[in-house]
Amino acid sequence: MTNPDRADDLDLAARVAAGDEQALEVFYARYADPLYAFIFHHLNGGRADVEDVWQETLVAAVGALPGYRGQSRLFTWLCGIARHKLTDHLRRAGRSVSLVEDERSPDLTQVIDLAPLPDALLEQRAVRVRVVEALAMLPEDYRAALVGRYVEERTVEEVAALLGRSYKATESLLSRARANFREAIAEVQKSR
Amino acid sequence: MDDEKPGFEENLSRLMHAGLPPDARPGAETRAEVFRRLVEITRARADSRSFPDHLVVAIAAAIVLVAAWLVGRMAGQGLPAAGLAATAFVLIVVLNLAMVPLAGVVIVLRRRHV
Numbered sequence: 001m002t003n004p005d006r007a008d009d010l011d012l013a014a015r016v017a018a019g020d021e022q023a024l025e026v027f028y029a030r031y032a033d034p035l036y037a038f039i040f041h042h043l044n045g046g047r048a049d050v051e052d053v054w055q056e057t058l059v060a061a062v063g064a065l066p067g068y069r070g071q072s073r074l075f076t077w078l079c080g081i082a083r084h085k086l087t088d089h090l091r092r093a094g095r096s097v098s099l100v101e102d103e104r105s106p107d108l109t110q111v112i113d114l115a116p117l118p119d120a121l122l123e124q125r126a127v128r129v130r131v132v133e134a135l136a137m138l139p140e141d142y143r144a145a146l147v148g149r150y151v152e153e154r155t156v157e158e159v160a161a162l163l164g165r166s167y168k169a170t171e172s173l174l175s176r177a178r179a180n181f182r183e184a185i186a187e188v189q190k191s192r
Numbered sequence: 193m194d195d196e197k198p199g200f201e202e203n204l205s206r207l208m209h210a211g212l213p214p215d216a217r218p219g220a221e222t223r224a225e226v227f228r229r230l231v232e233i234t235r236a237r238a239d240s241r242s243f244p245d246h247l248v249v250a251i252a253a254a255i256v257l258v259a260a261w262l263v264g265r266m267a268g269q270g271l272p273a274a275g276l277a278a279t280a281f282v283l284i285v286v287l288n289l290a291m292v293p294l295a296g297v298v299i300v301l302r303r304r305h306v
Contacts, residue, residue: 019238021231028227037216047215054218055226062230112207115199122210131211150205151212178196178204 009074017066024062032058034136035078041128042086053089057082075136076191105130109186134184142177149174245300252296259289 012030015023035057040050061081068077090096105126111117121127135143141163148159160170218226263286 016234017237019234021234024230024234028230032223032226033217036218037212040216041211047219051218051222055222055229058226058230059233062233108207112203113197113200115197115202117203117206122206127207128211131207132216135208135211146204146208147212150208178201181204182200 006070006073010068010070013065013068013070013074016062017068030140031075031078031136034075034132035082037132038079038129038136039082039086041125041132042082043089044125049089049093053082053085056089057085060085073137075133079133107189109182109189112182112185130185130188133188134181137184137187138177138180141173142180145170145173145177146181248296248299252293255289255292259286262286262289 012023012027016027032054036050036054039053039057043049043053057078061078064081068074071077072080105124106121108127108130111121135146138146144163145159148154148162149156154162156170156174157167159174160167163170163173165173262282
């Protein structure tokens with residue numbers, strides 16, 4: 001599997017902690033948007049709230065990166081910080097603290113081949129968060145290919161142009177990315 | 193993939209739309225602004241680390257020498273002759289100074305650990 005593993009995560013965290021700005025760019029490109037989506041689903045929207053918690057989480061995370069020891073994937077570690085910030089935020093707002101982890105969700109590895117997936121399942125916060133977590137585990141080119149093709153609904157030719165690859169190479173990349181996404185979903189599910 | 197089932201690609205697309213709806217992404221301006229803030233934090237940390245370890249140790253050592261000299265002078269004069277208030281004052285100063293090398297060692301160890 002070519003996913004960024006914990007050694008990559010440790011190396012990236014150490015470089016950011018040491019003040020390497022290029023590493024910070026990689027860290028930001030890799031994790032900032034998935035983290036935003038993670039927080040968005042927990043708060044059910046509300047842009048100002050999401051932005052506040054997202055910013056607080058990133059600032060706290062960059063400050064705490066020297067303490068990251070690779071005990072979990074970096075994104076999982078970031079989600080842990082986000083959960084604390086979400087809990088603080090909900091308490092401050094006087095809202096009940098109910099995080100997605102408290103909700104039950106179906107085993108996505110079992111239902112991903114069912115056609116079509118029920119709408120009710122896709123509306124579950126827990127399912128949406130699992131998708132975000134799985135996407136964050138993928139290498140950047142896989143994630144870019146999947147987002148381009150399935151979220152932004154570009155054609156394979158357009159994704160190829162976006163990634164600077166040939167049509168055939170992009171088809172092959174998409175195929176590997178889909179397989180990797182399935183594995184990532186299984187890994188996320190297993191970690192629950 | 194050859195082992196993909198017929199509905200898989202359609203389901204993948206729907207899952208990804210559910211996970212990444214258009215409003216689940218930060219605005220470009222906010223995104224850039226938060227990144228700038230993180231760069232500032234990273235730079236500030238790098239600046240604090242640029243103060244060399246050997247200088248931290250040298251300053252701490254100099255302070256220890258000053259503290260030792262103060263204690264030596266006080267002992268030479270005899271504690272009763274210095275008066276209680278002056279003795280207490282000097283002891284507090286010496287104790288505070290004695291903490292400085294300890295802090296220096298902690299700073300250096302923490303840096304090495306990171």
